[in-house]
Amino acid sequence: MALALTRYIPHWRHLAIHESSPTLRGISPKLRRECAGYVESQYFPKERLGSNIKGVRNENLEAQTFSDAAFDLVVTLDVMEHVNMPDRVTKEVFRTLKPGGAYLFTVPTYKGKSDSERRALYRLDGTIQYTSEPEYHGNPVSDAGSLVTFHYGYDLPELIHQWSGMDVEVYRFHDHRHGIIGEFTEVYLAHKRAR
Template structure:
């Protein structure tokens, strides 16, 4: 009987299916959003551009705060190959993308990317109207330096618009990993890794952020931060950890 219940539970989980017609803010088309997993954050896909909910939410927030984004100086750190990153790259005339290759000189081109470390950027002060990061700030070892550098490179009136999983919610943010003298992670808690576009080994999770990230950013960089939470199925936006943060200078 127990085995039968386990089998039924497995089949129910395996047969999850959710479909919703709507409009995708990333490819600007009427589409269907579909998921075969209950974890919508990573699997509720646009059937045209394969964007996921947080990417669509990010684009809506960019459009809300900076409707003229196509004409702005934009730096995106660690972009993906779809969704919001693709839309920004294809439509913003002054879009610049960077990745981080720790063993290569900063500020140089590596594999068609500009090599930049968020913690010690080579850009001049007030270079950008917008800095975009998508699920990046949970992977930096010194977030205070990264947020300060982002603020330094922003023009007055500009903003860092980003997604980051606020897994701790109302609990205090936690350091999840530090690094040794060779740049390797030392996990304080259970090891966690996320995918990385330029590194098949992935990126270690270094922070578990909570809503107190707003205070951390202001203390370390002076930027005021707003947390936007969107739940709107007509845009295919429904998931856990869907917040978009806007830190304005």
């Protein structure tokens, strides 16, 4: 992510940036430290959206409280595989981006999948419908972890375009100099067209 950010958005320090679900390592501390227009959010489901919880803004990516065209850049690192309705997330990202803005994100992309697969669905009544064996990843705000709702395939860029109208570039790194080797090295850059 850091390599893609410096290569493709070198002026990021001067932008209004929203990062959802930042961690204490990786690119998140650098964004927080070096970008005056940086806003971070986490999702605390039982708290009021838009409120400040322990110094962090509470936002549900599927129903954000930010105003339209608030940001030049939205960033998420391995978040999209945990959202319930990715179509709503990309529509909300599009809404909160300024014209010409971008959504930079990572998400595990499975090389053997041409079609993305839903693995779990949060129902309105609070229950979970599992379509595959439950899988959990780390969660910066909960020791219970984050349920994986999707395994994405190579159709993800087209899905994002269908959901939001954004055009998507995918960068796959195999870079010995920077130690970026192996699977799941994709970085996505979705663009909201300037008017």
